[in-house]
Amino acid sequence: xxxxxxxxxxxxxxxxxxxxxxxxxxxxxxxxxxxxxxxxxxxxxxxxxxxxxxxxxxxxxxxxxxxxxxxxxxxxxxxxxxxxxxxxxxxxxxxxxxxxxxxxxxxxxxxxxxxxxxxxxxxxxxxxxxxxxxxxxxxxxxxxxxxxxxxxxxxxxxxxxxxxxxxxxxxxxxxxxxxxxxxxxxxxxxxxxxxxxxxxxxxxxxxxxxxxxxxxxxxxxxxxxxxxxxxxxxxxxxxxxxxxxxxxxxxxxxxxxx
Amino acid sequence: xxxxxxxxxxxxxxxxxxxxxxxxxxxxxxxxxxxxxxxxxxxxxxxxxxxxxxxxxxxxxxxxxxxxxxxxxxxxxxxxxxxxxxxxxxxxxxxxxxxxxxxxxxxxxxxxxxxxxxxxxxxxxxxxxxxxxxxxxxxxxxxxxxxxxxxxxxxxxxxxxxxxxxxxxxxxxxxxxxxxxxxxxxxxxxxxxxxxxxxxxxxxxxxxxxxxxxxxxxxxxxxxxxxxxxxxxxxxxxxxxxxxxxxxxxxxxxxxxxxxxxxxxxxxxxxxxxxxxxxxxxxxxxxxxxxxxxxxxxxxxxxxxxxxxxxxxxxxxxxxxxxxx
Numbered sequence: 001x002x003x004x005x006x007x008x009x010x011x012x013x014x015x016x017x018x019x020x021x022x023x024x025x026x027x028x029x030x031x032x033x034x035x036x037x038x039x040x041x042x043x044x045x046x047x048x049x050x051x052x053x054x055x056x057x058x059x060x061x062x063x064x065x066x067x068x069x070x071x072x073x074x075x076x077x078x079x080x081x082x083x084x085x086x087x088x089x090x091x092x093x094x095x096x097x098x099x100x101x102x103x104x105x106x107x108x109x110x111x112x113x114x115x116x117x118x119x120x121x122x123x124x125x126x127x128x129x130x131x132x133x134x135x136x137x138x139x140x141x142x143x144x145x146x147x148x149x150x151x152x153x154x155x156x157x158x159x160x161x162x163x164x165x166x167x168x169x170x171x172x173x174x175x176x177x178x179x180x181x182x183x184x185x186x187x188x189x190x191x192x193x194x195x196x197x198x199x200x201x202x203x204x205x206x207x208x209x210x211x212x213x214x215x216x217x218x219x220x221x222x223x224x225x226x227x228x229x230x231x232x233x234x235x236x237x238x239x240x241x242x243x244x245x246x247x248x249x250x251x252x253x254x255x256x257x258x
Numbered sequence: 259x260x261x262x263x264x265x266x267x268x269x270x271x272x273x274x275x276x277x278x279x280x281x282x283x284x285x286x287x288x289x290x291x292x293x294x295x296x297x298x299x300x301x302x303x304x305x306x307x308x309x310x311x312x313x314x315x316x317x318x319x320x321x322x323x324x325x326x327x328x329x330x331x332x333x334x335x336x337x338x339x340x341x342x343x344x345x346x347x348x349x350x351x352x353x354x355x356x357x358x359x360x361x362x363x364x365x366x367x368x369x370x371x372x373x374x375x376x377x378x379x380x381x382x383x384x385x386x387x388x389x390x391x392x393x394x395x396x397x398x399x400x401x402x403x404x405x406x407x408x409x410x411x412x413x414x415x416x417x418x419x420x421x422x423x424x425x426x427x428x429x430x431x432x433x434x435x436x437x438x439x440x441x442x443x444x445x446x447x448x449x450x451x452x453x454x455x456x457x458x459x460x461x462x463x464x465x466x467x468x469x470x471x472x473x474x475x476x477x478x479x480x481x482x483x484x485x486x487x488x489x490x491x492x493x494x495x496x497x498x499x500x501x502x503x504x505x506x507x508x509x510x511x512x513x514x515x516x517x518x519x520x521x522x523x524x525x526x527x528x529x530x531x532x533x534x535x536x537x538x539x540x541x542x543x544x545x546x547x548x549x550x551x552x553x554x555x556x557x558x559x560x561x562x563x564x565x566x567x568x569x570x571x572x573x574x575x576x577x578x579x580x581x582x583x
Contacts, residue, residue, distance in 0.1 A: 247323075
């Protein structure tokens, strides 16, 4: 069973990437679009002339780009499947629906993974940001775990589209609030107290803290564990939600509506 | 045990009206229908658009929950045991959708083979066999976006057969196909039936149902109005023969006059390119040709033919005006 599930994830991931790769326009947009936001942030922070601030912005922008990539496409995944007429086939297949959706989100997140690396290189080479993590291995792991946390958020967004057709638009609407809430460009400590409560509930907030800590040579494991733990809870909740919204969609007859 | 058992199945659709959330009256798509399909049988569901055919198929393929009643496939309840049902059924629908256009035919099947848990070591052989079966082996590496409607439909059939399901649901599989492609598809379906698969077929094409189905239900407004073999349905329409008169400019009053003749069961007028076709169904053992033609002006008559009732005649009589919905 586990082997079969892994095969499904691998084949879905590969074929979804192939589909993205085959549309030149989509492919270029996926690669270039996140860079616009990162560049804007770097240009703003460069004005102050503070190298530490530029590094702060570079790290934040790199994580920001993966959210940009995931939020715009993860919530549109099932809308696209509806458009193709394949959503009903995914549901009618014996494979667990949540696993099928998670596999597709993973492919989207892979493109987002590229965005992290590209943004760090962009910040280093074009803006001269100082990016030399004191703990490179922990830094890389923190980026990976944060990317996975974003993928889980994308999974959560995408499954809700099964029942509520217009939720796909929420992905775009959540893009900027999450930048703020998770402390990508502005420290969470500067946010109002009631907003900080929301920030701590989002796994990328902890991932961002871990990335910054690993970069500065400070202890990062607690933040990393918090990020992984909360993301795991989101994952379980999303998998449950996938089953619940599917039952609801079968009851209300919304699967084939586009 | 029947392969498919539907018992007093009802399915309503409730809709909310915009932001107010106010509920509109529920639409009763299926109103308590019952039927059974024996293993190896090809069963047809015929009816006008909106009659409830696709809703029945969606309930049986676990995509919709019944509002009331039960439906079972090979003994498994579609509402409470969907996973068991999904392993045992193939679902094929007509039209352009349901495939990944940017992937090749082979990659489409490879993906669905994973979704349908076809063992890894069997996938390549199974996909190769099915591509041969649907005559797409030489196009397997081409992207689906360049396929014709007929090729797509054949690929759909291959997809539906990947996990070798004993029960197949075919929802208007030949819709939009050209005559040659439709004939090829009918041959494929007939071969599948001959191989012992249980098939539920919905179609608008009467000759297709007549040729393929062992039994047929005619559904109208969510209820079954007739069920039987194609021959039984034809015999049950009450018409001994059908007089087909092609012509033009037949006034409504003349149609009513013919309808009122003793021995006439029903009269329909079909508008076709360049004229009309008057279809007069008459009771058995009646000779009404001369009297019917006597009602018509010579200038209104083209060709005249007398033939036995077809399944389409039975369908039109049973479905009535809704058939044009």
